[in-house]
Amino acid sequence: GAGVSQxxxxxxxxxxxxxxxxxxxxxGHTALYWYRQSLGQGLxxxxxxxxxxxxxxxxxxxxRFSAERTGGSVSTLTIQRTQQExxxxxxxxxxLPGLAGAGELFFGxxxxxxxx
Amino acid sequence: xxxxxQPEDQVNVAEGNPLTVKCTYSVSGNPYLFWYVQYPNRGxxxxxxxxxGDNLVKGSYGFEAEFNKSQTSFHLKKPSALVSDSALYxxxxxxxxxxxxxxxxxxxxxxxxxx
Numbered sequence: 301g302a303g304v305s306q307x308x309x310x311x312x313x314x315x316x317x318x319x320x321x322x323x324x325x326x327x328g329h330t331a332l333y334w335y336r337q338s339l340g341q342g343l344x345x346x347x348x349x350x351x352x353x354x355x356x357x358x359x360x361x362x363x364r365f366s367a368e369r370t371g372g373s374v375s376t377l378t379i380q381r382t383q384q385e386x387x388x389x390x391x392x393x394x395x396l397p398g399l400a401g402a403g404e405l406f407f408g409x410x411x412x413x414x415x416x
Numbered sequence: 417x418x419x420x421x422q423p424e425d426q427v428n429v430a431e432g433n434p435l436t437v438k439c440t441y442s443v444s445g446n447p448y449l450f451w452y453v454q455y456p457n458r459g460x461x462x463x464x465x466x467x468x469g470d471n472l473v474k475g476s477y478g479f480e481a482e483f484n485k486s487q488t489s490f491h492l493k494k495p496s497a498l499v500s501d502s503a504l505y506x507x508x509x510x511x512x513x514x515x516x517x518x519x520x521x522x523x524x525x526x527x528x529x530x531x
Contacts, residue, residue, distance in 0.1 A: 304459075333517055342420075342506060343460075343521040356518065391460065395517050402467060403448045403510055403517050407460040 302326070304408035306392050312414045313382055321377045321411045323392030330397045332375050333405065334367055338388040346390075349375060351397075382415045389413070418443040420509050422522035429497045430530055437492040437525045439481075439507030449490040450508040450519060451481055460506065466490060477501070497529045 305324040313319050325332050334346040345359040349369040360366070364382075369375040379386055389412045393405035419442045429435045441447055451463040464475025471483045481492045490507060504526050508519035 331517055335521075340523075342523040343508075345518055345520070348518050393460075393517070403450055403465055403508075403519060404462050405450075405452075405460075405517050405519075406462070407452075409459040 304392055304394055304406050306390075306408035306411050308411055309409065310412045310414075312416065314416050315384060316381055318378065318380045319382055319413060321379075321390050321392075321413070323375045323377070323408060325373065325375070325392070325394030326406055328396070329394035329406065330372065331395045332369060333393045333395075334375070334377050335391045335393065336388045337391055337410070343391065346377070379413075382413075384415045387413055387415045418447075418509050418511055418520045420507050420520055420522035422505075422507055422525045424525050425523075426526050426528065428528045428530065431499050432496050435494050435497040435501070435527065435529070437505050437507075437527060439490045439492065439522060440488050441490060441507070441509040442488065443509050443511040445511050448510040448519075449481070449483060450510075451475065451479070451490075451492050452506045452508065452521075454504040454506065454524075456503070463492070463505075497527075499529050499531055502527055502529045 307322045330351045332349045335343040337343050347367045348356040364380045367377045389410040391410045393407045421440045449466040452460045454460045464473050466473045466483045474480045479494050504524045506524045507522045510519040
């Protein structure tokens with residue numbers, strides 16, 4: 301498709317289980333971001349990938365969170381031993397490289413995670 | 417560290433009236449500023465951005481925003497509101513030339529336009 305694709309759109313899991321969320325960015329977008337949107341709050345930056353550079357993990361809230369990006373395209377966000385406070389909508393975004401695309405993020409529809 | 421404040425959780429306007437959604441920011445150096453909109457059950461969509469140049473920036477759907485450096489503000493405006501403009505609006509700021517996408521977002525303002 302033409303847009304950022306995320307799956308699953310909804311995920312309900314039990315506390316303590318691991319979950320994987322997938323993001324397929326727009327073709328040609330070298331930058332990929334993960335954000336988290338909790339109920340009634342703004343977006344919280346989690347992690348950023350740019351090409352083959354080392355990812356910026358400065359926003360990951362704990363070591364239970366990790367992400368990888370394979371082949372410069374698809375990314376997977378993994379949350380281990382989920383906790384109830386992890387419940388949120390996880391948003392993926394991609395952008396064009398360079399100043400022309402600076403900051404203009406194209407967001408997916410998000411993966412809503414509910415931890416029971 | 418940068419921050420964004422959207423002082424109003426809710427803005428209500430009548431259709432046809434002008435609307436303003438407020439945003440102030442704090443950042444080291446020159447800012448990149450953005451507005452995004454989130455319609456119900458939809459993902460965020462980019463509306464407009466200020467990088468450099470004219471302080472008045474025009475974006476999608478007839479929206480515009482004015483960068484005011486002295487007041488550190490970037491208010492979103494539209495001359496005549498439509499019911500279809502009802503949505504959640506986010507302001508965002510980034511100080512980094514090389515990673516403008518690593519933005520700090522405000523908590524959002526819900527705009528309701530009544531017929």
